[in-house]
Amino acid sequence: MVEETKSESLDGSENSQEAVIKEPVKIQFKIYILIFAIIYYSSWIIPGFILITYFFFIFRKYFLDTSNFVMLFTELYPLLSLILMPLLIIVCYLIHLLLIGLATKLCWSITEKISPSKNGIIPRNIQSKTANYYHMRSFMIKYGKNAFTKGMIPWLSNWFFNFVGASKIGKGSTIEESVGSDKFIDVGKNCYIGVNSTLASHLVQGIFGNISYFEVKLKDNVTLAAMNQIGPGSEIGKDSFLLPLATCLKHSVLKGGKYYVGIPLRKIFTNKIMAYLGLTPEDLERNDSLNEFITKNKKDKIKEKIKEETEEDFTIKQEKEESVDIDCLTKEDLALDFTTSSAISRINVKFLTVYIPIFWLSGFLVSIYLYEYTRDPGFTTILFLPIAIFSMWYIFIFGVLFFSKLLLILVNLIHKPREGIFIAEIGDKDYEFWMLRTELKKISLWLIRNSPFSWIDVIAFKWFGINMDFSSHLNDAWCDAEFVNFGRNNLIGQGATIMSSMVVGKYLIIKRVIFDDYVMVGGHTTIAPGTIMGRDSVIGAISTTIYNQILEPNWIYFGIPGIKLKENKYAEERRDLIMKRDVDQQVKVEMTHEVNIDEDKKKLIKTEKNKV
Amino acid sequence: MSIPNTMRIGPFIPTVLVKKRYLFFYLIIVWFSFIPVFLEFWLYWQFLWNYSRPIHFYTFLPLVILPMYITLVFSAIFIAKILFMAVNIIHKPQVGVFLRHPSDKDYRYWCIRNIIKRWPFWLSHRFPFPFLDNICFKVFGVKTKFSNSLFEGWVDTEFISFGKNVVVGQGAIVQSSVIIGNLLIIKRTIIEDDVRIGSHAIIMPGTYVGKRSVLAANSITTVDQKLEDGYIYVGIPAKKFKRNYFFEDGLQDKIGQVEDVEALRAKYEKIYIKRYDEISHKERKELKKEQKEEEKKGIRLR
Numbered sequence: 020m021v022e023e024t025k026s027e028s029l030d031g032s033e034n035s036q037e038a039v040i041k042e043p044v045k046i047q048f049k050i051y052i053l054i055f056a057i058i059y060y061s062s063w064i065i066p067g068f069i070l071i072t073y074f075f076f077i078f079r080k081y082f083l084d085t086s087n088f089v090m091l092f093t094e095l096y097p098l099l100s101l102i103l104m105p106l107l108i109i110v111c112y113l114i115h116l117l118l119i120g121l122a123t124k125l126c127w128s129i130t131e132k133i134s135p136s137k138n139g140i141i142p143r144n145i146q147s148k149t150a151n152y153y154h155m156r157s158f159m160i161k162y163g164k165n166a167f168t169k170g171m172i173p174w175l176s177n178w179f180f181n182f183v184g185a186s187k188i189g190k191g192s193t194i195e196e197s198v199g200s201d202k203f204i205d206v207g208k209n210c211y212i213g214v215n216s217t218l219a220s221h222l223v224q225g226i227f228g229n230i231s232y233f234e235v236k237l238k239d240n241v242t243l244a245a246m247n248q249i250g251p252g253s254e255i256g257k258d259s260f261l262l263p264l265a266t267c268l269k270h271s272v273l274k275g276g277k278y279y280v281g282i283p284l285r286k287i288f289t290n291k292i293m294a295y296l297g298l299t300p301e302d303l304e305r306n307d308s309l310n311e312f313i314t315k316n317k318k319d320k321i322k323e324k325i326k327e328e329t330e331e332d333f334t335i336k337q338e339k340e341e342s343v344d345i346d347c348l349t350k351e352d353l354a355l356d357f358t359t360s361s362a363i364s365r366i367n368v369k370f371l372t373v374y375i376p377i378f379w380l381s382g383f384l385v386s387i388y389l390y391e392y393t394r395d396p397g398f399t400t401i402l403f404l405p406i407a408i409f410s411m412w413y414i415f416i417f418g419v420l421f422f423s424k425l426l427l428i429l430v431n432l433i434h435k436p437r438e439g440i441f442i443a444e445i446g447d448k449d450y451e452f453w454m455l456r457t458e459l460k461k462i463s464l465w466l467i468r469n470s471p472f473s474w475i476d477v478i479a480f481k482w483f484g485i486n487m488d489f490s491s492h493l494n495d496a497w498c499d500a501e502f503v504n505f506g507r508n509n510l511i512g513q514g515a516t517i518m519s520s521m522v523v524g525k526y527l528i529i530k531r532v533i534f535d536d537y538v539m540v541g542g543h544t545t546i547a548p549g550t551i552m553g554r555d556s557v558i559g560a561i562s563t564t565i566y567n568q569i570l571e572p573n574w575i576y577f578g579i580p581g582i583k584l585k586e587n588k589y590a591e592e593r594r595d596l597i598m599k600r601d602v603d604q605q606v607k608v609e610m611t612h613e614v615n616i617d618e619d620k621k622k623l624i625k626t627e628k629n630k631v
Numbered sequence: 632m633s634i635p636n637t638m639r640i641g642p643f644i645p646t647v648l649v650k651k652r653y654l655f656f657y658l659i660i661v662w663f664s665f666i667p668v669f670l671e672f673w674l675y676w677q678f679l680w681n682y683s684r685p686i687h688f689y690t691f692l693p694l695v696i697l698p699m700y701i702t703l704v705f706s707a708i709f710i711a712k713i714l715f716m717a718v719n720i721i722h723k724p725q726v727g728v729f730l731r732h733p734s735d736k737d738y739r740y741w742c743i744r745n746i747i748k749r750w751p752f753w754l755s756h757r758f759p760f761p762f763l764d765n766i767c768f769k770v771f772g773v774k775t776k777f778s779n780s781l782f783e784g785w786v787d788t789e790f791i792s793f794g795k796n797v798v799v800g801q802g803a804i805v806q807s808s809v810i811i812g813n814l815l816i817i818k819r820t821i822i823e824d825d826v827r828i829g830s831h832a833i834i835m836p837g838t839y840v841g842k843r844s845v846l847a848a849n850s851i852t853t854v855d856q857k858l859e860d861g862y863i864y865v866g867i868p869a870k871k872f873k874r875n876y877f878f879e880d881g882l883q884d885k886i887g888q889v890e891d892v893e894a895l896r897a898k899y900e901k902i903y904i905k906r907y908d909e910i911s912h913k914e915r916k917e918l919k920k921e922q923k924e925e926e927k928k929g930i931r932l933r
Binding site: 083174197198211214215240242246263294298299302305306309312361387389497500513514525549565579 | 845
């Protein structure tokens with residue numbers, strides 16, 4: 020999660036001659052894989068054991084080997100083994116979730132003991148123990164988070180976060196699926212955090228800048244409608260109601276009891292609320308004095324008026340459509356000064372039938388593995404079960420990846436992909452082949468992103484011909500898998516959208532997106548086709564770029580559309596200062612805090628006493 | 632093309648749980664939807680498991696797992712639909728503004744409906760192909776066509792009707808119900824033909840989007856807003872930006888780019904709500920006056 024704020028009168032008068040330290044973040048793959056292995060293995064071994072024993076000793080004996088179909092229902096044992104099987108699956112799944120919680124808690128508490136998580140800015144350009152453990156913790160929570168929130172029973176995710184100790188979530192609160200909101204947050208009772216809302220306790224500012232890591236505090240009865248971004252260090256008071264897309268900058272303090280809207284958020288008046296939400300004054304009154312109405316509700320329960328949904332006439336009076344003369348259209352009319360999306364409208368079913376043989380072939384590879392694996396079942400078979408599940412899953416994925424790549428080569432031989440502006444209608448060769456390519460890539464990317472170890476999706480992107488390596492990562496973003504050039508050490512924020520193609524009206528626009536080294540894209544940012552980002556440049560959160568926009572090197576861009584905000588100089592700034600802002604009073608207060616870094620490296624950081 | 636790995640995306644079903652006992656519905660649907668799958672597996676086993684470890688059993692296994700999964704989805708849809716209909720007879724789903732409190736009947740039933748719908752939608756979205764989602768949408772009462780693409784954003788599963796060729800962009804949210812404060816607002820959302828919703832745009836309940844209009848990226852509509860046919864809308868809340876001429880023929884060479892981004896930003900600023908920081912001292916004083924008056928009015932109303 021990346022977010023940019025307005026510059027606070029920072030003049031670049033101190034031009035320090037000394038070179039700023041620029042060490043890239045060290046990613047300790049070995050420890051990460053170890054942690055993943057512990058969580059994964061321990062969570063599958065017991066449920067797997069129960070399921071296998073049940074399958075081989077009861078389900079097969081009583082159910083599968085009963086040769087008469089009628090006897091399945093008339094005899095007691097076959098019927099019981101059939102009916103208990105789904106229940107056993109549910110129970111095993113619950114045990115699996117419980118064990119994920121236990122294993123994650125174990126790893127979490129060990130890292131907390133070595134280096135506890137505390138408020139403060141973690142410098143990203145200097146390697147330190149705190150930064151390493153911070154990264155490790157954000158890695159280890161991800162597997163559990165995915166398993167819980169994306170899984171069959173998402174209602175248990177609150178329990179998971181509370182149990183692990185990653186964050187505190189009060190009773191009766193609901194957190195919908197989102198990219199952040201997984202650690203170091205404190206949510207009160209009866210809150211509602213809408214879909215795609217991020218409670219970001221951490222933001223990354225610049226590849227060689229800071230990681231701000233401050234606890235996010237939400238008091239009781241706060242509702243975030245949808246897609247709200249809450250920056251680190253924010254304190255949101257009781258009964259604050261945020262409308263969709265309201266964004267809270269870092270270190271904001273909201274007193275509460277009000278409605279907020281906008282980027283960055285501000286309070287709005289009652290008139291505006293009623294206009295925005297289509298409410299009547301009575302509704303607002305009901306909202307404010309909830310308790311009175313509850314008692315009222317109980318009294319006249321019988322009196323319930325059922326509102327009939329009236330079929331409103333939605334058609335707006337339109338002027339008759341005049342035929343437009345193309346030559347009269349001005350440059351402004353046809354400029355692409357807005358951004359839409361690159362999602363495909365039509366899905367061509369007949370092409371997708373190709374996927375049945377692909378699935379079969381890659382499934383066949385898994386079958387061979389399964390055949391060999393179950394040759395003589397014994398104790399070792401069960402011991403290696405989690406590893407077997409993992410490898411079967413990945414054999415399948417890489418099988419699909421391989422065969423779809425073969426198909427892609429064939430398709431590209433028939434028609435070479437090219438940039439340009441084409442007509443987005445069936446019949447246009449470029450459009451049809453663009454759809455086909457997208458569909459072919461989509462399924463293998465979907466599979467790899469939904470696998471337990473989804474960080475290796477870089478392999479899939481590489482495989483489809485995108486130039487990128489493991490130093491950059493984009494696993495929490497929507498990204499087109501063609502015509503995108505990545506540099507080294509790129510960081511694509513969570514929930515960002517990178518589009519190299521866009522359909523506007525009748526036209527399909529394909530243009531290459533280019534990222535230079537050390538580029539950073541903020542969370543929930545939309546990158547339009549043709550964008551070129553220079554070295555070390557940053558685009559903030561919830562911004563968009565427009566068609567063919569060029570972002571200059573070493574600058575921070577922000578807004579819709581993104582314009583220059585300030586120079587990218589995080590590594591040279593004072594890091595012990597933070598700016599608290601009171602949204603209701605519109606006051607900013609400067610405060611100091613302790614930089615979160617190892618004791619022996621504190622002298623490398625510029626503070627009041629210690630001027631580097 | 633590829634979706635973020637920490638989110639599920641697709642049809643959006645809120646996870647609000649008013650009472651824990653509602654999970655019983657969920658358990659029943661999950662439990663009974665598995666039974667036809669095992670019967671199918673039994674059939675396969677009877678046909679091909681002739682002697683010890685036959686090779687052809689393993690050969691055709693991947694081909695059988697696919698229909699088994701589809702059977703699972705359809706049986707889940709079937710059971711959920713029966714429960715759904717039963718619940719709807721007890722309490723008809725209706726539009727309006729309700730209280731977000733367990734004492735409100737509509738809020739409780741909204742929650743029950745979501746729990747019933749969750750398992751079939753979850754299953755159909757776990758499948759790599761998005762066709763099953765469409766079937767789910769149609770079964771549970773969303774008017775949609777197979778030419779629509781609704782799988783890369785969040786789309787609510789009731790009180791929505793779509794035209795044809797609608798595209799919901801990456802991370803866009805199309806809502807028919809929203810929780811703000813202590814209120815749950817449910818309203819019918821209508822989206823006409825050839826509409827494009829940009830990435831990260833939000834459509835609030837009660838919105839009507841006319842034919843061939845566009846809601847640009849990072850914009851939001853208000854409740855009950857009506858977007859006219861053939862216009863491009865931008866802003867928070869959305870305002871008319873310009874006519875959508877991009878459906879005319881022969882524009883391939885004429886579609887251009889913006890040279891001056893700063894000027895465009897200024898244009899956008901007018902459309903988006905003015906920022907607080909940019910208001911002058913005088914204007915701020917006036918605003919405060921208005922605010923005081925409004926507070927007085929508020930007191931009178933009470």
